[in-house]
Amino acid sequence: MKEKFDPSDAIQDFLVFGEFGDVNPSITDSSTYTFMSPDKMEELFDHEIEGCFLYSRHWNPTNKYLSDALARMEDSEAAQAKASGMAAISASMIQLCGSGDEVISSRTIYGGTYALFKNLLPRLGIRVHFTDLADLDHVRALINGKTRAIYCESISNPLLDVADLPALASLCKEHDLKLVVDNTFSPMILSPIRLGADVVVHSLTKFINGTSDCVAGAVCSSADFIHQLTDINAGASMLFGAVLDSTRAASILKNLHSLHLRMRQHSHNANYLAERFRDLGLKVHYPGLPEHPGHGLLTTMMNPGYGYGGMLALDVGSLEKANDLMTRMQQEKVGYLAVSLGYFKTLFSSPGHSTSSEIPVEERERMGLSDGLVRFSIGLDNDIEHSFRRIKRCLEDSRVI
Numbered sequence: 001m002k003e004k005f006d007p008s009d010a011i012q013d014f015l016v017f018g019e020f021g022d023v024n025p026s027i028t029d030s031s032t033y034t035f036m037s038p039d040k041m042e043e044l045f046d047h048e049i050e051g052c053f054l055y056s057r058h059w060n061p062t063n064k065y066l067s068d069a070l071a072r073m074e075d076s077e078a079a080q081a082k083a084s085g086m087a088a089i090s091a092s093m094i095q096l097c098g099s100g101d102e103v104i105s106s107r108t109i110y111g112g113t114y115a116l117f118k119n120l121l122p123r124l125g126i127r128v129h130f131t132d133l134a135d136l137d138h139v140r141a142l143i144n145g146k147t148r149a150i151y152c153e154s155i156s157n158p159l160l161d162v163a164d165l166p167a168l169a170s171l172c173k174e175h176d177l178k179l180v181v182d183n184t185f186s187p188m189i190l191s192p193i194r195l196g197a198d199v200v201v202h203s204l205t206k207f208i209n210g211t212s213d214c215v216a217g218a219v220c221s222s223a224d225f226i227h228q229l230t231d232i233n234a235g236a237s238m239l240f241g242a243v244l245d246s247t248r249a250a251s252i253l254k255n256l257h258s259l260h261l262r263m264r265q266h267s268h269n270a271n272y273l274a275e276r277f278r279d280l281g282l283k284v285h286y287p288g289l290p291e292h293p294g295h296g297l298l299t300t301m302m303n304p305g306y307g308y309g310g311m312l313a314l315d316v317g318s319l320e321k322a323n324d325l326m327t328r329m330q331q332e333k334v335g336y337l338a339v340s341l342g343y344f345k346t347l348f349s350s351p352g353h354s355t356s357s358e359i360p361v362e363e364r365e366r367m368g369l370s371d372g373l374v375r376f377s378i379g380l381d382n383d384i385e386h387s388f389r390r391i392k393r394c395l396e397d398s399r400v401i
């Protein structure tokens with residue numbers, strides 16, 4: 001049994017003293033770095049030297065601070081901040097797999113990741129099998145000598161299915177595969193590395209940054225894997241070059257320090273609304289509700305104190321009703337009709353016609369993704385009861401209830 005771990009305690013201990021004792025360290029304003037001697041430069045091309053920088057696409061001090069803080073949060077040996085969540089996912093998968101290799105992926109994944117796996121990786125000779133990862137016998141049957149990795153989201157878009165990370169991790173160990181987990185929906189709530197994952201990817205664009213003002217991502221893993229990614233001559237991060245801008249890295253790091261408070265409030269508000277929607281007799285998907293299929297599993301895996309997350313999905317029966325409801329909710333200032341998530345305001349969209357539209361209709365049906373689904377990312381509203389009354393009025397006006 002591993003000792004108790006709390007991601008926000010880990011970040012609490014992350015103190016940086018800037019160049020002039022600044023509480024917020026100076027932001028790197030350089031693409032390149034000087035060397036006192038040519039030999040030192042030559043040495044850095046051979047191997048990384050602690051505290052020594054070469055070129056900002058490789059590493060820069062600001063991205064390093066953010067990366068180190070993220071590694072603490074995920075309890076991984078190392079991490080690397082990236083220009084986007086998709087950059088983190090694509091670099092990781094290409095680092096792990098080459099032509100002829102195979103990946104087994106959950107069917108219920110973010111639309112962009114699905115498109116990468118379905119349309120782009122095959123062009124590089126990487127084959128991805130999509131399946132229901134809850135069916136472990138079926139997953140086992142798909143494993144062969146060419147399989148390199150299993151890919152899933154800890155809590156998945158948009159139905160909030162929960163992945164059995166310890167079970168998938170032990171299957172991976174048994175067959176010498178890497179378990180790659182997208183933890184974008186559940187930062188702090190879940191610590192996949194501690195549950196056996198090898199690589200954790202994040203879209204920092206969402207909850208971690210929390211202000212919907214930039215796109216960013218991260219990979220958290222072993223020091224060895226991060227070294228592979230950043231290898232000057234062969235690393236997918238280094239050579240595909242999706243480096244995060246240092247000004248953005250600095251602002252994300254500042255927001256990371258309030259993530260624990262925000263996650264608690266997102267979860268509190270989402271749980272309140274989920275219960276009220278259920279009491280109205282609506283079909284609501286929220287892992288905090290005991291009747292959600294992933295509730296028990298999530299309860300056994302989660303770090304206590306952060307709740308069940310800020311995402312919920314409501315099935316209002318038809319696309320027409322969903323569209324009408326969303327239009328009314330925006331007019332009534334419940335939040336914004338927008339894709340993305342993790343913002344301080346509530347965001348809502350219809351996943352079948354936006355973020356999951358890359359997924360073919362038959363696949364969507366198999367996933368249980370109906371046309372009338374409205375996905376909510378619940379904001380940090382101080383008076384959630386008031387927000388509920390507004391939503392209820394919109395539900396009545398669009399004849400959902």
Ligand SMILES: *Cc1c(COP(=O)(O)O)cnc(C)c1O
Nearest residue numbers: 084085086110184203205215216
């Ligand atoms: C948004 C998102 C991504 C992609 O991240 P970007 O920062 O937009 O590139 C990947 N996975 C999940 C679960 C997401 O929600």
